[in-house]
Amino acid sequence: MTGCGIAGVVWEHISRWYKVPPIFGFSVRDLLELHKTTKLGVVGKEAFHGIIIIACWRLWKARNEKVFDGKEVNLEEIIGDIKALGFLWFKSKHKSLGWLNWSLGFVRNRNSINQSINQSRVASAKAKEIVSTNPVVVFSKSYCPYCVSVKKLLTEAGSSFKAIELDLESDGSELQAALHEWTGQRTVPNVFIGGKHIGGCDSTTAMHQSGKLIPALTEAKAIATKS
Known part of the structure; x- marks a missing residue:
């Protein structure tokens, strides 16, 4: 050698x-x-x-x-x-x-590579900050029918949520890559409740059907409690 x-x-x-x-x-x-x-x-x-x-x-x-x-x-x-x-x-x-x-x-190409690596780190920090400062977050794409379905389900449940439309964000591709690295999920919607990763449309729907979605949303204070 x-x-x-x-x-x-x-x-x-x-x-x-x-x-x-x-x-x-x-x-x-x-x-x-x-x-x-x-x-x-x-x-x-x-x-x-x-x-x-x-x-x-x-x-x-x-x-x-x-x-x-x-x-x-x-x-x-x-x-x-x-x-x-x-x-x-x-x-x-x-x-x-x-x-x-x-x-x-x-x-x-080291400048380009270093720039890409820095962008990835910034996107990861941004995604984690969004999740940590909002009771419910849906990383979505405006044209995705599964994303529309999840947002409709949350709305009908009376939940507030923050939707990040990745296709409309200037750093959307970096955010999606950061979410993939963080959660292992590449697809949208990518749902978080109370800082916990829930998953996509199927996982959120299954959570609702099992009766666990409303309690989780209430615990996260995304649903206003009646006085």
């Missing part, structure tokens, strides 16, 4: 991709420490370190395939796997990262 010709080509490609000095090490440990010596930022070093780990694994895999299975080494396949696996790993930590920014080169 540190001295063979195939590995050398892979390390050269990665160094050009990240625009760092040529990669060289006497051992795997040297390779795993390389990110500390680069001039990349915090996020850049994190990504570079991950790519080095993935590249070491992929080179080890290629070596075993050749030795034990007689499979010829395919450099294009190795480099493609490193980029693809690196993207999946990094995107699992930074949801807003797009493939185009990643595949064109992290350093070349």
Whole structure:
């Protein structure tokens, strides 16, 4: 992984991709420490370190395939796997990262990537603040029939609620991505009552049919109690 010709080509490609000095090490440990010596930022070093780990694994895999299975080494396949696996790993930590920014080169696009990551953090904080400051929140889309159904159900129950129409918000896509990361739910409507995640249309309707919706709305003080 540190001295063979195939590995050398892979390390050269990665160094050009990240625009760092040529990669060289006497051992795997040297390779795993390389990110500390680069001039990349915090996020850049994190990504570079991950790519080095993935590249070491992929080179080890290629070596075993050749030795034990007689499979010829395919450099294009190795480099493609490193980029693809690196993207999946990094995107699992930074949801807003797009493939185009990643595949064109992290350093070349680091400002765009950092901006996307910051937008994701801002959206997450905004979504959580909305939920924490309103008894009932429906993250919705104005054209969605399931959202219309949930809002109608809440209205008929006499509940006040705050509806956030994601398709009408300038940061709607970022908010939806933040909600997906937070709740695991990608779709709308996305309903919260008393700060608790309820789910979508089916979950809210089922809650009503089981007789649990009105008590939850009352406890959250979304329904005015009669004096």
